[in-house]
Amino acid sequence: MERSGDxxxxxxxxxxxxxxxxxxxxxxxxxxxxxxxxxxSIYGTFGQAELYTQSExxxxxxxxxKKHNE
Numbered sequence: 727m728e729r730s731g732d733x734x735x736x737x738x739x740x741x742x743x744x745x746x747x748x749x750x751x752x753x754x755x756x757x758x759x760x761x762x763x764x765x766x767s768i769y770g771t772f773g774q775a776e777l778y779t780q781s782e783x784x785x786x787x788x789x790x791x792k793k794h795n796e
Contacts, residue, residue: 732780732781733760733778733779733780733781734778734779734780734781734784735776735777735778736759736777736778736779736784736787736788736791737776737777737787737791738774738775738776738777739774739775740773740774740775741775742761742763742775744775745761745775745776745777746761746775748777748791748794749761749777751790751794752777752779752787752790752791755786755790757779757783757786757787757790758779758780758783759777759778759779759783759787760777760778760779761775761776761777762775762776762777762778763775764776
């Protein structure tokens with residue numbers, strides 16, 4: 727996990743659509759999260775999509791992501 731202020735990176739993927747699905751699932755569970763798309767805008771093959779949430783939601787978010795990916 728990477729920290730950035732009060733926000734913690736909880737997930738990353740090379741697939742922005744997959745990261746968006748995870749983001750929506752977290753929002754449905756009342757976990758605030760932000761998607762940061764670091765994909766290269768010209769080629770689209772380099773970079774990651776990263777999800778961040780506030781520190782108090784980290785453990786719950788990670789549990790939900792693990793359950794979703796099983």
